Each structure stands twice: as C-alpha cells, then as structure tokens.
Amino acid sequence: MLAVKTCFKSNKPKDAFYFIEKNKALLLLDNISDNKIKTNIPASILQEEQNFKNKISASENKLNNNPSEESKGNYNSLKIEYSNFIGSLKENYPEYYSSKQPVIVATIKSVKNNLDSNTTILEYILNKNEGYLLAISKNDTQLLELNEVTNLGDQINAYLKLTRQPITSNKQLNNYKKLSNKLYNKLFPFKNNDILKNKLLIIPDYTLQNLPFESLKNNNKYLIEDYEVSYAYSFSFLITNKKLKRETDNSFLGFAPQTFNYDKLQDLPRSNIEVQLINKELNGTIFLDTSATKTNFLSKIKDYKIIHLSTHANANDSISPWIAFKNEKLYLNELYTIKNQAELVVLNACNSSLGQISAGEGVFSLARGFFYSGANSVISSLWNVNDKSNSEITTSFYSYLKDGKTKSASLRQAKLDYLKAHSLSETSPYYWSSLILIGDDSSINLKNNTLNYMILSVLLLMLLFFCLKKTK
Numbered sequence: 001m002l003a004v005k006t007c008f009k010s011n012k013p014k015d016a017f018y019f020i021e022k023n024k025a026l027l028l029l030d031n032i033s034d035n036k037i038k039t040n041i042p043a044s045i046l047q048e049e050q051n052f053k054n055k056i057s058a059s060e061n062k063l064n065n066n067p068s069e070e071s072k073g074n075y076n077s078l079k080i081e082y083s084n085f086i087g088s089l090k091e092n093y094p095e096y097y098s099s100k101q102p103v104i105v106a107t108i109k110s111v112k113n114n115l116d117s118n119t120t121i122l123e124y125i126l127n128k129n130e131g132y133l134l135a136i137s138k139n140d141t142q143l144l145e146l147n148e149v150t151n152l153g154d155q156i157n158a159y160l161k162l163t164r165q166p167i168t169s170n171k172q173l174n175n176y177k178k179l180s181n182k183l184y185n186k187l188f189p190f191k192n193n194d195i196l197k198n199k200l201l202i203i204p205d206y207t208l209q210n211l212p213f214e215s216l217k218n219n220n221k222y223l224i225e226d227y228e229v230s231y232a233y234s235f236s237f238l239i240t241n242k243k244l245k246r247e248t249d250n251s252f253l254g255f256a257p258q259t260f261n262y263d264k265l266q267d268l269p270r271s272n273i274e275v276q277l278i279n280k281e282l283n284g285t286i287f288l289d290t291s292a293t294k295t296n297f298l299s300k301i302k303d304y305k306i307i308h309l310s311t312h313a314n315a316n317d318s319i320s321p322w323i324a325f326k327n328e329k330l331y332l333n334e335l336y337t338i339k340n341q342a343e344l345v346v347l348n349a350c351n352s353s354l355g356q357i358s359a360g361e362g363v364f365s366l367a368r369g370f371f372y373s374g375a376n377s378v379i380s381s382l383w384n385v386n387d388k389s390n391s392e393i394t395t396s397f398y399s400y401l402k403d404g405k406t407k408s409a410s411l412r413q414a415k416l417d418y419l420k421a422h423s424l425s426e427t428s429p430y431y432w433s434s435l436i437l438i439g440d441d442s443s444i445n446l447k448n449n450t451l452n453y454m455i456l457s458v459l460l461l462m463l464l465f466f467c468l469k470k471t472k
Contacts, residue, residue: 004125004132004143013143014108016134020125021105024203025234045089052082053337061331064320106236111136114239119199121235124187126206128153133189140195146186153207159183163215164383167428176429180217187216199228199408201441203235212382212436214415215429224415224433230408230441233368242376242440246305246341251446252284253304257292257311257326265324271310274348274391278308278398282446294325298338305343305444307375308394313349313366321366323349335369343444344407345370347380348394348435367438377407377439389431393418401444408441 007016059075111121121136124146131146146152162176187208190196200223202213214224223229232238256271272288279286284304287296292311301307312324322329347366367380379397381390393414400410415432422431 001125001127001130005130008132008143008145011143013134013141016132016143017108017111017123017136017141018105020123020132020134021234021236023125024205025105025236045093048085052078052085056082057331057334057337060333061320104236106239108136108141110239111235112138116199118197119201120195120197121201121203123203123235124205124208126152126208131205133187135190135195137195137197142190142195144189146189148186152186155179155183155186156207156211160210160383163212163429163433165428166425166430168425177217177220180215181219183211184216184218184223187213188218196227199230199441201230201232201235201238203232210382212429212433214412214436215433222419222429224412228408228412230437230439232439233371237371238439241371242442244374244376246343246374246376248303248305248341250284250304252279252282252286252306252308253300254279254284254286254308255292255297255311255325256286256288257324258289259326260312260324261327263324265312268311268387270387270391271348274310274395275308277395281395281398281402282306290326292326294328294330297325297330301338301340301342301373303341305341305446306346307340307342307344308346308348310348310391310394313347315365321369323347323366332366332369335366335373338373340370340374342370342375343377343440345375345378346394347378348385348390349381371439375439377437377441379407379411379435379437381434382436383430383434385434386431389418389426390435393432393435402446404443406441406443408437411435411437 003019004016007013007019056075056078059071059078063071063075115121115136115138117138119137121134123134123136125132125134126146126149129150131149131152133144133146135142135144159176159179162172162179167173167176188196200213204211204213214222214227214229216223218226254275256268256275258269258272259267275286275288284306285300287293287300309323313322315321321332345367347370365380367378370378393411396414396417397410400413401407405413418432419427
C-alpha cells in the first residue's frame with residue numbers, strides 16, 4: 001500500500017500496477033508453477049501423492065469435527081508419512097525439487113497487448129484507512145485515490161444488508177438508492193467516464209470482494225444496464241490461467257441432489273428441473289437426486305467443459321466452506337487435492353464466492369478452490385440465493401452461451417431479461433445480482449465434435465458413393 005501511495009504521489013500509475021498485482025497474484029501463480037513442475041512425473045507417483053492428500057484432507061475434517069488426541073495424532077502421523085514420501089522422490093525425480101521459476105507479474109504493456117478496445121480494467125487496492133483505483137483501457141491509464149475510505153466498510157455492510165433481501169417498502173428503496181449512488185461515486189471517482197468502455201473487468205480488494213458492482217446505481221440506472229461486468233482475482237493470474245491446456249470434448253456435467261440424507265438440509269425441488277432444462281440445451285451428463293453423490297462428482301470432474309452444481313453450500317461454516325452432495329459434503333480443502341479441465345464451473349448455491357478474506361491474497365472461497373483445481377472461470381453467488389429467480393437466470397444464461405455469446409455477455413443478458421420480465425419488489429438486486437462471473441469471460445465451443453465427425457464421415461461416404469456410381 002505504501003508503494004502504491006508513493007506511485008500516486010509521484011504520478012507513476014504503471015509502477016503502481018506492479019505492486020497491486022504482486023499483492024494479489026503470488027499464491028495463485030505459484031500453484032500454476034507447481035502443476036507445471038509435476039508434468040514429467042509418472043502418473044502412478046502423482047496418484048500416490050493424491051491419495052496421501054485425500055487421506056490428510058479427510059483426517060483434517062475429522063480433526064475439526066472432533067478435536068480429540070486420537071484424531072490429532074492420526075493427522076500428525078499422516079503429515080509425517082507424506083513428508084517422508086515426498087523426501088523419497090528426491091533421488092529418482094529431482095525435477096520435483098527443482099528451483100521454482102520466479103513468479104512473473106504482468107506489466108502494463110502486456111496488459112494492454114491482451115486488452116481489447118471495448119474493455120476497461122478497474123483494479124482496487126484497499127485497507128481500513130486508504131484505498132486506490134487503477135483504471136486501464138487500451139489507450140489510457142489512471143491512478144485515482146478513493147476518498148473517505150475509513151467508513152467504506154460500514155457503508156458496504158449496510159448496502160449488502162439491503163441487497164440481500166427483497167426491497168418491499170419505499171423507505172427501503174430510498175435508502176438503497178441513496179447508499180448505492182454514494183458507493184458508486186466513491187468507487188468510480190472519475191472526472192468523466194471516458195475511460196470506461198462497454199466491458200468492465202473488476203479486480204476488487206478487501207471488503208469490495210463481497211460487493212456486486214453491477215447492482216450499483218448511477219443516478220437511476222443500474223451499472224449492468226450500461227456495462228458488461230466480470231471479475232478476476234488478478235490480471236496476471238487471469239492471463240496465465242487462460243493459457244493452460246484444457247482438453248475435453250464433453251460439454252456439460254450437472255449435479256442436482258434435490259434431497260439430502262444429513263444435517264436437516266432443506267429439499268431443493270427446483271434443482272432437478274433446472275439441471276434437466278439446461279441439459280436439453282447442451283445434451284450432456286446429469287446426476288439427479290440419489291445419483292448426485294460426491295463419489296460420482298469426483299470421478300467425473302476431469303472430463304467436462306462445463307460443471308454445474310445446483311445444491312446447498314456454506315462459506316461461513318466454522319470448519320471449512322463446503323458444497324452438499326446427496327450423501328456427504330465436499331470441503332474446500334478437498335478441492336485443493338483434485339483437478340478439473342473446466343472452461344466454466346457454475347455454483348448455483350448459496351454464498352459460494354464468500355470465504356475468509358486474507359490480507360494480500362483475497363477470499364479463500366469455494367470459487368477460488370475451483371480455480372486452484374483448474375477451472376478457467378467460475379460463476380458463483382454472494383449470498384443465500386432465491387431458488388426460483390436463480391434458476392430462471394441460469395437457464396437463460398446457458399441459452400445465450402449455446403448461441404455463441406461470451407460468458408459475461410450471456411450472464412448480463414440473462415439478468416437484463418429477468419429485470420424486463422419482472423416488476424416491483426421482484427426487480428430487487430436480491431433476486432438477480434448474487435451470481436457473478438469470475439475469470440475468463442470468453443465464449444465456449446459447445447459443439448459436439450464426435451457428432452460433427454460422424455456427420456462429416458457420412459457426407460464423405462455419400463460423396464464417394466455418387467462418384468463411383470457416376471464413374472460406372
């Protein structure tokens with residue numbers, strides 16, 4: 001923060017970008033570096049390492065649920081065994097211990113090279129006492145100081161309290177408009193909005209990470225009415241993660257447990273309908289109710305472009321954030337032990353973007369866990385969602401995605417459709433602004449390559465048949 005403040009005082013926005021990015025990207029980029037180091041290690045060794053991690057993860061969950069001396073001893077023993085296992089690889093696989101390459105943080109030049117003329121990056125750095133906004137477009141860079149930051153946290157908490165419930169009275173509506181405009185003016189401190197293009201990539205910090213920017217109002221218009229909004233943890237990670245190879249032709253994997261065998265979790269009758277409607281559009285693989293188990297999820301997660309979970313989740317659990325499957329929960333620490341190749345993970349579940357905020361590294365949430373395991377982008381929620389409106393928005397989103405629109409354009413249009421189709425309290429941000437897109441915002445090729453090859457083969461055989469017939 002002191003470095004960014006110095007850059008602001010000396011009018012050096014390009015240097016500020018380095019310090020803001022370094023602050024946010026190190027752990028995420030370090031994970032990608034780790035995965036690259038392991039590419040030449042035999043699959044059997046990696047599987048053995050995976051087994052150790054799974055055992056340690058299960059033992060950690062058991063220890064958190066039942067902190068007895070026995071569970072503590074078992075956990076420590078597994079950690080020692082794992083350490084010895086890694087040590088045994090040193091002689092046969094020295095590359096495992098090879099010095100890591102230093103993490104490369106993006107530069108302003110590389111950012112502008114990867115930025116199209118319709119996009120503006122808004123990157124924030126913030127603490128309790130001060131904050132700055134770095135705005136970057138193709139042809140402009142501005143470093144601005146945020147005013148009156150000391151009460152910003154309280155204002156955001158008050159704003160979230162209003163947005164996390166339907167607005168049903170004129171008093172609530174007036175309070176919402178007043179506070180929303182105040183936050184907009186504080187977080188967009190531009191003399192004019194020329195730097196703001198059609199698409200906004202927002203990289204939030206600190207308490208801003210729980211804020212749905214598209215619900216802010218500039219005068220009487222929601223931000224989403226004028227701009228297409230997506231989010232990222234850091235630009236350096238966004239670009240590096242996008243370059244990873246994801247090689248699967250399977251389009252869609254959907255899970256909808258609907259009913260649960262534990263913890264008195266409420267039934268979700270709409271989840272089955274939602275996943276089946278989406279599957280009609282994308283013709284993938286779905287697991288409903290009794291088949292929507294954690295075991296089936298773990299066995300299939302590597303093989304699909306889109307993973308959709310319509311279920312319960314809890315980011316505020318005292319043990320660890322979790323996602324509910326039919327028979328048991330999947331905890332955040334378990335996500336760090338598995339891999340996926342997903343272009344998109346959709347978590348249509350409560351507050352899946354929330355988690356512990358760690359200074360300098362961001363929110364340790366379920367969404368972040370899926371990025372750690374390989375996802376290119378994640379759609380997740382910022383509060384306890386409304387089952388009916390979220391189902392309406394997600395099914396509409398997939399329809400636009402199938403038509404070739406980008407992820408961010410599809411989500412924006414689905415939300416605008418919802419606002420157009422509803423009125424009065426049903427247009428409250430509570431119903432439509434919880435779901436946010438984090439990560440890469442590009443389109444997804446959802447064509448079935450196998451089917452395409454079959455059609456092409458049939459056409460070639462028909463052409464060959466007519467050619468032979470003509471020759472005879």
